[in-house]
Amino acid sequence: MESYNSYYRANLIRLATDNKAVNRNERLVKYSLALLNVI
Known part of the structure; x- marks a missing residue:
């Protein structure tokens, strides 16, 4: 994983x-990276 x-x-x-x-798009990517950091 x-x-x-x-x-x-x-x-x-x-x-x-x-x-x-x-x-x-930059904001969306940063938000997705933040979610990955939480996971």
């Missing part, structure tokens, strides 16, 4: 980088 979270986190970071101009 830990490896899955790492893979998911890496994809979120990549998406955030690709969509850096879109504030909503």
Whole structure:
């Protein structure tokens, strides 16, 4: 499960980088990362 979270986190970071101009996407990624940290 830990490896899955790492893979998911890496994809979120990549998406955030690709969509850096879109504030909503950045906020969504940060929120998802926060949820992962809780889990």
